[in-house]
Amino acid sequence: MSNYLLILIIVCYLAFLFFIAFYAEKNRKSKWVNNPYIYVLSLAVYCTAWTYYGSVGIASKSGISFLTIYLGPVIALPLWIVIMRKIIRISKQQKISSISDFISMRYGNNRLLGALVTVTCLLATIPYISLQLKAVSETFEIITGDHSYSTTGILDDSTFYIALLIAIFVAFFGTLSTDASQRKKGIIATVALESILKLVFFLVIGIYVTFYLFNGTGDVYEQALQTENFKQLSSFGGLENGFNWLFTICLSFFAIFLLPRQFHVAVVENEKEQHLKKAIWLFPLYLLLFNVFVIFIAWAGNIKLSENVNPDYYTLLLPLQEGNFFLSGLVFIGGFSAVISMIVVSTLALSTMVSNNVIIPYGFLKKMVEGNPEDNSKNIKNIRRIAVFTLIISAYFFYVEFSTQLSLYSIGLISFVVISQLAPSFFFGLFWRRGTAKAAKTGIVIGLFVVVYTLISPIIVDSINLSSAFEIHGPFGAEWLKPSQLFGIDYLTPESNAFLWSLSFNLLGFVSISVLSKGNYRERNYAEIFVHNENYENLQEGAFVWKGEAYVTDIKELLYRFLGEKRTNRAFNIFNRKYNISETEEKADARLINFSEKLLTGSIGSASAKILLSSVSKEKPISLVEVLNILEDTKEAKANNKLLVEKSAELSNMANQLKIVNQELRNQDKQKDDFLDTVAHELKTPITSIKAASEVLEDEAMPPELRQQFLKNISKDTDRLAVLIHNILDLEKLSSDRAELDVKSYKINNTIEKAINGIAQIANKKGVKVQFEHDGFLTGLYDEDRILQVFTNLLSNSLKFTEENKGVIKILLEENDETIEVAVEDNGKGIPKEEHNYIFEKFYQSKNQNTKKPQGSGFGLAICKKIIESHKGSIWADASYTNGARMVFTIPKLK
Amino acid sequence: MKKILIVDDEPNIVMSLEYAFKKKDFEVFIARDGKEALEIAKKQTPNIILLDIMMPQMDGYETLQKIKENEELKETKIIFLSAKSKLADVEKGMKLGADGYMTKPFSIKKIVKDVEKLIA
Amino acid sequence: MKKRHQQKLVVLAVLLFFLWNVPFITIFDGDGQLFGFPIFYVFIFLSWFVAIIVSFLILKKYYE
Secondary structure (H helix, E strand, O other), rough: OOHHHHHHHHHHHHHHHHHHHHHHOOOOOOOOOHHHHHHHHEEEOOOOOHHHHHHHHHHHHOOOOHHHHHHHHHHHHHOOOOOHHOOOHHHHHHHHHHHHHHHHHOOOOOOHHHHHHHHHHHHHHHHHHHHHHHHHHHHHHHOOOOHHHHHHHHOOOOOHHHHHHHHHHHHOOOOOOOOOOOOOOOOOOOOHHHHHHHHHHHHHHHHHHHHHHHOOOOHHHHHOOOOOOOHOOOOOOHHHHHHHHHHHHHHHHHHHHOOHHHHHHHHHOOOOOHHHHHHHHHHHHHHHHHHHHHHHHHHHHHHHHOOOOHHHHHHHHHHHHHHHHHHHHHHHHHHHHHHHHHHHHHHHHHHHHHHHHHHHHHHHHHHHHHOOHHHHHHHHHHHHHHHHHHHHHHHHHHHHHHHOOOOOHHHHHHHHHHHHEEEEHHHHHHOOOOOOOOHOOOOOOOHHHHHHHHHHHHHHHHHOOOOOHHHHHHHHHHHHOOOHHHOOOOOOHHHHHHHHHHHHHHHHHHHHHHHHHOOOOHHHHHHHHOOOOHOOOOOOOOOOOEEEEEEEHHHHHHHHHHHHHHHHHHHHHHHHHHOOOOOOOOOOOOHHHHHHHHHHHHHHHHHHHHHHHHEEEEEEEOOOOHHHHHHHHHHHHHHHHHHHHHHHHHHHHHHHHHHHHHHHHHHHHHHHHHHHHHHHHHHHHHHHHHHHHHHHOOOOOOHHHHHHHHHHHHHHHHHHHHHHHHHHHHHHHHHHOOOOOOOEEEEEHHHHHHHHHHHHHHHHHHOOOOEEEEOOEEEEEOHHHHHHHHHHHHHHHHHHHHHOOOOEEEEEEEEEOOEEEEEEEEEOOOOOOHHOOOOOOOOOOOOOOOOOOOOOOOOOHHHHHHHHHHHHEEEOOOOOOOOOOOOEEEEEEOO | OOEEEOOOOOOHHHHHHHHHHHHOEEEEEEEHHHHHHHHHHHHHHEEEEEEEEEOOOHHHHHHHHHHHHHHHOOOOOEEEEEOOOOHHHHHHHOOOOEEEEEEEEOOOHHHHHHHHHOOO | OHHHHHHHHHHHHHHHHHHOOOOOHHHHHHHEEEEOHHHHHHHHHHHHHHHHHHHHHHHHHHHH
């Protein structure tokens, strides 16, 4: 393939990435850029050129050890539910923008520690970036078949230009905001996209090799069996190798937390804590897919390709050998994606660290305090941009100087060993309150020293061709100091050896100094906030202990310089409202100090923020006991406050309930009034009649037959009064559940016969037929007298509303699972539809209060309803029956 | 002869009233509800109507309004008879243009006296 | 997510750590193959996959 064509492809691809990043920044809120899958894919920045090319190289030469790089993260991911969640919560709360911010904040915003962590990250990352550049340059050579570029000088080297383009990309999209804790949607979107590309293309080449060049996995295996040393490639090796295996797993376990780019994508760019839910299982799946075909590509390369090609690039060489340029082009783009995403995220994270933890706190702070906000923001951005370019260019030079003699795998592992020096202060810092800044610094320095001695010095010595006596016999001829076999342990690989000793000394230093000396109050304060994060989550600024004097105006003025007047005032308004502080308050309290520190931390890092704020405030020494007491107090105050809130919620809840009850009582009162009105009206009618008749009877001239009639009327009305009063009392008794039921098992058929007998005389007189059809006896559980009352009521209603000599009343029985259903139907005038719902209401008065209710349905049906309900049954008027009225009720059946 | 129309759905009450007014030489007409009352009133133009309020179908208030609408019944006096004894009910009745309001239970003697006074 | 359910994931991680290190891992360090995968890889990939399924199920059921 011509190199111009390849350059064209690269430029097009980069332009495409620019477009994607631009689009994502423009649509920051879109769900395309804010979903858990983007988060998971961005984590896959872990898979660099090392994974893409290096794994195959290892699998083809030394066997299984390529897996360790992925097994560590796979073991780590389930732990994320505890560890990563805690880290994310703390970081969001404290506006942390990098791992060095995280560690230095934990140890009391220690400036030197932040710088030290940054240096460690630089040491680990620059060679790592150069490894990526090496991969680009070498694959470029393989594809174009051109071997001259790396040797003709920098300006002719296409890798140099590619590095510059990447630097421009990061410098542009990485510094859109001065606040480094602000998420960079554009960059993350491209990283996620590239993670898809590299995986898909790797799977494509895997399938191509296994199923196109060979007849499936079995075939590759069979043929590979014939190659030399095959047994070694597919087995674990001796127990001693078990230590190398274990240490490399530990290395990758730490790396997934500590690598600046991993911390950046997992913590700083985390949009929602809930994204962990997907990441914990999906990320291991991603890694699994990436590893399935590695061995087959490696074996296929061993079978098909000559021994003197670099096994790292089997993925490219295999399709090239078949003349498949398209496929090797795809593989190249996949590898290129892996490279770009790694470099982009790493330089982004590192540039923030370099600017916030080294350059600003050590150099620019004074200048910035005097500058105006626009200049400061521009300066901060420029510092980061320059850092980006410097980083990438240093990586390029490192590549030019050193990388020819190192494989992808070993550079990668060196980075892992270096970064793992942060592990003691990082992990212990999360769970152990005791750890101090001094201990962290000591541990890291010792660890780095051991790494340099055991791992890096031999390489340097090698590359500058000094006498190798130092390497073979140790310094001053002391064999036990031999760098790669410290203390005479000779079965470890150089990386495992370096890991073991550096981490041992590091840990020893960290733990012993932590135990021997106490940290100052600030360290203790942050230790408490970090370790017992769950206690202080809701306290926010309140968890910060500070004693001293500071003036709000001074702090405001300081913030103006970095955030500008508008943002500062807005932030202060929010703060004052949140804590209910008067705007005229002159003195600043601990919460304001912490709040301002956090505001500044995003822009200039935590260490600088602390330095700046202490420049405008007079901090008073405070004892550790006081710190813990104050923390305890704030926690309690918060708890009390929470209790108060709960109590007040309870009270308002009760008030609401009271309101409801009151309303109910009022309704009942109204119903009672209505009821009394109705009762009064019902009573007044016969009384009026009696009174009128007795007045008329005073007339002595009245004919005797008429007199008889009036006397009879009086008697009838008196009876009517008596019945009314009885009914009212009965209804009240039933309503208040005072009526005792005498429930026994009865044959319902007999009860019905009794009821019919009771009204037979009146029915005969009116010429109304009463029919009861049944084909079997049913036994129910009820109070017979009460149910008889119901039947009598229903039957006399039917009698009232049916026509003389034409009326037919039927009683029907039906058996249900648990109940007996009784229907009383007639062919009378029926009940108007709109009355169906009301006829059973004792207090009901139809809408037009001056019209009389249908005759006879006064209290009778209300009483029926109460009786049936006290039998746990129900009663209703069947609306579907149109031939007259049909009343149905249910009573319990004997089981 | 003076004409009186008694409107009530309680036959026992009507019977007493009928006897009392016949005794005073009134020509007595009886209606069981509002509709019947209107028809009889139009036909007979009674001097006075005793009107119950709570009746089936058409209530007393409505009946009164319909009667008042009729030009020929302008001279007819109307007295409400009702168990509704609240002040508000009485006021409502009077506002509609009734000439009297008797709450149940009432005294027959007093009604007769009031009626005689009204149409004297 | 309740502490009890978080601990299930922690146990899974610990289990993987022991499973993938000596001495356990040497149990599968033998000859033989399945679909072209040497028995060692079969063990690693299979336990890897099972771990994914298990954590998926735990998270699906208990993550609030």
